[in-house]
Amino acid sequence: MHISALTTDFYELTMMQGYFSNNLNPQVVFDMFYRTNPFEGGYTIFAGLNELIDKLESFSFSKEDLEYLKGLNQFTDDFLEYLAGYHFAGEIYAIEEGSVVFPGEPLVRVHTTLIEAQLIEGLLLNNLNFQSLIATKASRMALAANRGLLMEFGLRRAQGEDGALSASRASFIGGSVVTSNTLAGKTYGIPVSGTMAHSWIMAYGSELESFRSFARLYPDNAVLLIDTYDTLGSGIDNAIIVGLEQKKLGKKIGVRIDSGDLSYLPRVIRKKLDDAGLTDASICVSNDLTEEIVQTLIHDEVPIDSWGIGTHLVTGGAQSSLNGVYKLAAKEGKDGTIIPTMKISNSFEKTTNPGIKQVWRFFDKDGGALADLITLDSEQVVTGKNYTFYHPFAEADFFEMHKENFATCVPLLIKRMENGKRIGEKPPLTEIRENAQKGLDSFHKSYLRQINPHIYKVSLSSRLKKLKMDLLVAQRRKAKEEEAMANQ
Ligand SMILES: Nc1ncnc2c1ncn2[C@@H]1O[C@H](COP(=O)(O)OP(=O)(O)OP(=O)(O)O)[C@@H](O)[C@H]1O
Ligand SMILES: O=P(O)(O)OC[C@H]1O[C@H](OP(=O)(O)OP(=O)(O)O)[C@H](O)[C@@H]1O
Numbered sequence: 001m002h003i004s005a006l007t008t009d010f011y012e013l014t015m016m017q018g019y020f021s022n023n024l025n026p027q028v029v030f031d032m033f034y035r036t037n038p039f040e041g042g043y044t045i046f047a048g049l050n051e052l053i054d055k056l057e058s059f060s061f062s063k064e065d066l067e068y069l070k071g072l073n074q075f076t077d078d079f080l081e082y083l084a085g086y087h088f089a090g091e092i093y094a095i096e097e098g099s100v101v102f103p104g105e106p107l108v109r110v111h112t113t114l115i116e117a118q119l120i121e122g123l124l125l126n127n128l129n130f131q132s133l134i135a136t137k138a139s140r141m142a143l144a145a146n147r148g149l150l151m152e153f154g155l156r157r158a159q160g161e162d163g164a165l166s167a168s169r170a171s172f173i174g175g176s177v178v179t180s181n182t183l184a185g186k187t188y189g190i191p192v193s194g195t196m197a198h199s200w201i202m203a204y205g206s207e208l209e210s211f212r213s214f215a216r217l218y219p220d221n222a223v224l225l226i227d228t229y230d231t232l233g234s235g236i237d238n239a240i241i242v243g244l245e246q247k248k249l250g251k252k253i254g255v256r257i258d259s260g261d262l263s264y265l266p267r268v269i270r271k272k273l274d275d276a277g278l279t280d281a282s283i284c285v286s287n288d289l290t291e292e293i294v295q296t297l298i299h300d301e302v303p304i305d306s307w308g309i310g311t312h313l314v315t316g317g318a319q320s321s322l323n324g325v326y327k328l329a330a331k332e333g334k335d336g337t338i339i340p341t342m343k344i345s346n347s348f349e350k351t352t353n354p355g356i357k358q359v360w361r362f363f364d365k366d367g368g369a370l371a372d373l374i375t376l377d378s379e380q381v382v383t384g385k386n387y388t389f390y391h392p393f394a395e396a397d398f399f400e401m402h403k404e405n406f407a408t409c410v411p412l413l414i415k416r417m418e419n420g421k422r423i424g425e426k427p428p429l430t431e432i433r434e435n436a437q438k439g440l441d442s443f444h445k446s447y448l449r450q451i452n453p454h455i456y457k458v459s460l461s462s463r464l465k466k467l468k469m470d471l472l473v474a475q476r477r478k479a480k481e482e483e484a485m486a487n488q
């Protein structure tokens with residue numbers, strides 16, 4: 001999957017040229033993390049990683065790309081020559097794609113040279129932010145639908161056809177079952193499916209004739225759209241006529257309702273289908289569905305078997321982006337040692353966590369997730385020991401994780417790329433999807449609920465907390481000394 005290395009913010013290139021000409025190119029570690037869960041929810045599904053790895057493997061500048069850059073008259077021949085030979089040669093540590101993740105945790109660690117690390121920021125954030133947003137939205141919709149059949153119909157409403165394609169991938173990871181986007185079927189192996197448009201019915205002389213024709217053509221997947229003229233006046237009656245004909249052939253039908261009161265209509269239609277002996281006919285609904293509408297309909301026990309959702313699934317609806325960022329966490333000093341770095345902000349919440357870090361997830365004996373601990377990578381976390389979990393922002397808050405209270409602890413960041421190449425096999429999308437479903441199952445449902453979810457605790461180890469505080473104090477002392485010097 002070749003992506004031009006011009007897929008970068010222009011300031012990366014100007015900074016890179018500066019580093020290049022000043023001979024400033026130490027080894028660095030960048031972290032990708034996000035600060036708040038989307039949709040006011042309690043979690044995020046991490047998605048986009050394996051596509052990012054594919055893209056990084058071939059991220060390079062073509063001859064035309066370099067000519068374009070030359071034409072901007074801002075780059076030296078030496079630097080352009082360097083770019084001509086550029087390919088990503090770093091290491092990537094990342095949490096497994098499909099995992100349930102939380103704010104503040106490093107989801108990806110990039111270990112490479114400063115110049116290389118800078119170039120990939122836009123590509124990395126674009127892939128991970130968007131796909132994680134949509135996978136999370138899909139999982140919320142699938143949970144709201146009580147794991148009912150979620151059909152992704154987003155192509156016509158997504159942000160560009162490329163946005164539609166990656167949204168189909170992410171949505172499948174999060175919990176949709178089929179896509180209407182045929183290219184997503186071919187590209188990712190997602191099952192494709194669909195019903196029929198109003199134009200099908202309107203193209204025929206009669207609604208009945210159009211239903212009959214479709215059912216004969218596609219006897220194993222005939223979902224008849226019953227709201228073109230009059231849902232209760234003609235649509236359902238014609239669907240029942242065709243349904244009974246198909247039943248004699250040993251086939252079942254479905255109906256789709258795309259307008260009207262989606263709480264009232266399915267109940268009436270279910271009764272009519274059942275009374276006609278078509279108890280196995282399915283009911284699909286669509287029309288600007290949101291997770292809130294889905295949840296309300298499920299709560300009201302409306303008899304719906306499948307949900308066709310486009311707009312609010314593939315765009316994120318009310319929230320159209322995830323706020324993932326990419327920050328320098330460590331750099332190589334002059335003597336080759338690794339120096340932890342942090343972005344110090346006036347707000348403690350925006351102050352980053354320094355150093356090369358690991359994330360450990362603690363589980364109880366039944367496999368239930370208890371809390372996550374961010375540690376320095378050099379720390380060993382084992383069972384049979386007590387751990388103090390420090391609040392990431394509230395300086396005086398902590399709790400004790402006693403050794404009797406957890407059964408296992410697992411490191412989440414694993415090396416996925418070395419020398420710019422993927423380690424191991426690329427997992428099939430179905431495996432990533434299963435990982436997401438298994439991950440969700442390991443959390444108490446209070447963390448997953450749509451409104452006011454319980455806050456899952458992500459904490460700092462005592463060593464990481466001490467490093468952070470030491471760096472903060474050192475930085476403040478330095479600032480005070482500089483101020484005093486300036487006032488002399
Ligand atoms: N992320 C965190 N890391 C460490 N300590 C935390 C964190 N969040 C909360 N605490 C501390 O843990 C204790 C319990 O926290 P809080 O009251 O927020 O959670 P709770 O919802 O009541 O607890 P629980 O989830 O155990 O039911 C408090 O002392 C609090 O300061
Ligand atoms: O509503 P969404 O969640 O985006 O889902 C996709 C919608 O696309 C189709 O409608 P179409 O574009 O034909 O317009 P319509 O609503 O007028 O039928 C379909 O009938 C759904 O209603």
Ligand SMILES: O=C(O)c1cccnc1
Binds near residue numbers: 154180193195197310
């Ligand atoms: O197959 C369908 O029913 C479908 C596909 C895309 C958009 N709306 C509906």
